[in-house]
Amino acid sequence: QVQLVESGGGLVQAGGSLRLSCAASGRTFSSYNMGWFRQAPGKEREFVAVIGRSGSVTSYADSVKGRFTISRDNARNMVYLQMSSVILEDTAVYCCAASPSYFGVQPTGFGSWGQGTQVTVSS
Numbered sequence: 001q002v003q004l005v006e007s008g009g010g011l012v013q014a015g016g017s018l019r020l021s022c023a024a025s026g027r028t029f030s031s032y033n034m035g036w037f038r039q040a041p042g043k044e045r046e047f048v049a050v051i052g053r054s055g056s057v058t059s060y061a062d063s064v065k066g067r068f069t070i071s072r073d074n075a076r077n078m079v080y081l082q083m084s085s086v087i088l089e090d091t092a093v094y095c096c097a098a099s100p101s102y103f104g105v106q107p108t109g110f111g112s113w114g115q116g117t118q119v120t121v122s123s
Contacts, residue, residue, distance in 0.1 A: 002029060002098045003024065004022055004024055004096050004097070004112055004113065006094065006117040007020070007022075008117060009119045010120070012120070012121055014087055017082070018083045020036070022034070029074060032099060032100055032112075033098070033103045034050065035047070035050040036048040036079075036094060036095070036096055036097075037096075037107055039116075040089075040093075045107050048070075051071065051079065052103055059103075059105070068081060068084070069081070069082040086119075086121045088123060089121075091120050091121045094119055095114050095115070096113075097113050098111070098112040098113075
């Protein structure tokens, strides 16, 4: 399995931008599909975005489409989530996840998870 560590969370004003990073251990990072999920207090974990192994294929939740961008750097074992035009409803703990085979929106498809980073959007 791959070990994942997120960073980049914090407090951001509505309408602002933030970039989350996820550092992965291991030499086989490029063989994993990578996803971002979020969980707000009292709510279930929610799919945000997913990117394929080479980075050429991506998919987004409707709630973030056009505002968030997922990308990856296989040479650096990193995956990113660029958040723009954030809204109050984006407040959540954001986690990255990895799967060697699954490319989709279900959290249960991903076997490796990071601890998460808190994003708080203020008005």
